[in-house]
Amino acid sequence: MLTKYSSGVIICLRKLTICMGMVFLVFSVSGQEFLFKRNRQKQSIPFKCIKNLIVIPVYVDGKGPFDFVLDTGVGPMIITDPSIIDSLNFNMLRKIKVSGLGIETVEAYVSQSLDVKVGSAAIEHIPTAILKEDLFNLSGHLGLKIYGLLGYSFFNSFIVDIRYSENRLIIYDRDAKVKYRGKKISIEIENQKPYVIGNVELPDGNSVNARFLMDTGASHALSLEMLQGAEFPMPEKKIKANLGMSLSGQIKGYIGRVGKFSLGNYVFKDVVAGFPDFKTIAEKIDLSKRNGNLGADLLRKFNIQFNYEEGFIYVKPNGFSKAPFEHDMVGMVIYLDQKEYKRVLIGEIDENSPAEKAGLCPDDEIIGVNFKGVEGYTLNELTDLFKSKAERSVIFEIYRGKEVFFKVVRLEKRI
Structure with missing residues (x-):
């Protein structure tokens, strides 16, 4: 969801990143926070984990529930579907500019009149920043109607315990007694976003400490953007890829593996990492505050307790911690049509990927996979299938130009 390159939301679907870099005019946030009623101290809230992203129910002005992505990578709340707000007069709202890779300017609107409820x-x-239309197509890429993103106001109001292994949050009043678990790690809150120091092994075998935005709204594991004012050193084995999609354009770069990445005392090996084109992003965003982005494919290997007020997290490995990092072995983006959510369409296809070799094309409609109607799959299940096993054959039934084709894609571990 992001740094300014990812200061909104990064969603990597097979390492697709929907990237919004937002330049917000000043919001007044002093004194505004979520509060429990009737002296409640804590609450457990179930969430849906879709492509590594946390989706929670949110009520806006007494209406709902609406599905929002819980995203440490955003400051003000963002509403991507304004239809949920009654009597919204854009002419009465202050305009702000949304900028990012591939765009010059897109208008959004500032509101400080909305009341929001999460649990109790x-x-x-x-x-709040309100977009006049869903420029991200979050709903299409997640296969679930998404109405917005909730970030800093939520995390700054509580001690937030994200239990990825249980698909639930526990939120605590800041004065509550909390039992912390695992390893304590310092974080810094800057521009309403959390940053943490991690250690990255470089291709030459040396390692370096680097500063990362912790981004629960990014479904990738790691994005490495800059080191000492230049592009981050890339591994010899890498592939060209469309790392993501800005509001109006593709983010080009490479995907490879980092030999070791350490967070606290925890070490991960062969981590899949994206390396966005340095020249492109350096022209658009300020990289002076960070070296990269730490996304949910890595974060979900822990249960994490966030304490923004005191500047630390506790991390404890969970059942996902030993699972290997895998990259999409098909090489294409799939999404649901915004108008007809039952239609699964192909978006970008990586150069020289198994999908391209098999003759699949952008805008093809997938109507079946392995002789089973596509309606029998969730996007999560298809994403897992595409990462499942090298050399496996996947048979796609494709609708193109009023004709039906069968295409066989042989999964390939490309990095």
Whole structure:
């Protein structure tokens, strides 16, 4: 969801990143926070984990629930579907500019009149950026209607315990007694986003400490953008890839593996990492505050307790911690049509990928996979299938130009 290159949301679907870099005019956030009613101290809230992203139910102005992505990579709340707000007069709202890779300017609108409720906790007049239309197509890429993103206001109001292994949050009043678990790691909150120091092994075998945005709204594991004012050193074995999609354009770069990545005392090997084109992003965003982005494919290997007020997290490995990092072995983006969510369409296809070799094309409609109608799969299940096993054959039934084709794709471990 992101740094300014990812200061909104990064969603990597087979390492697709929907990237929004937002330049917000000043929001007044002093004194605005979620509060429990009736002296409640904590609450457990179930969530859906879709392509590594946390989706929670949110009520806006008494209506809902609406599905929002819980995203440490955003500051003000972002509403991507304004239809959920009654009597919204854009002419009465202050405009802001949304900028990012591939765009010059897109208009959004500032509101501080909305009341929001999550579980038993509520906030009045939450700082909000409202898009006139769903420029991200989050719903299409997640296979679930998504209405917006919730970030800093939520995390800054509580001690937030994300239990990825249980698909639930536990939120605590900041004065509550909390039993912390695992390893304590310092974080810094800057521009309403959390940053952490990690250690990355370089291709020459040396290692370096680097500063990362912790981004629960990014479904990739790791994005490495800059080191000492230049592009981050890339491994010899890498592939060209469309790392993501800005509001109006593709982010080009490479995908490879990092030999070791350490967070605290925890070490991960052969981590899949994206290396966005340095020249392109350096022209658009300020990389002086960070070296990269730490996304949910790595974060979900822990249960994490966030304490923004005191500047630390606790991390404890969970059942996902030993699972290997895998890259999409098909080499294409799939998404649901925004108008007809039952239609599964092919988006970008990587150069020289198994999908390209098999003759699949952008805008093809997938109507079946392995002789089973596509309606029998979730996007999560298809994503897992595409990462499942090298040399496996996947048979696609494709609708193109009023004709039906069968295409066989042989999964390939490309990095």
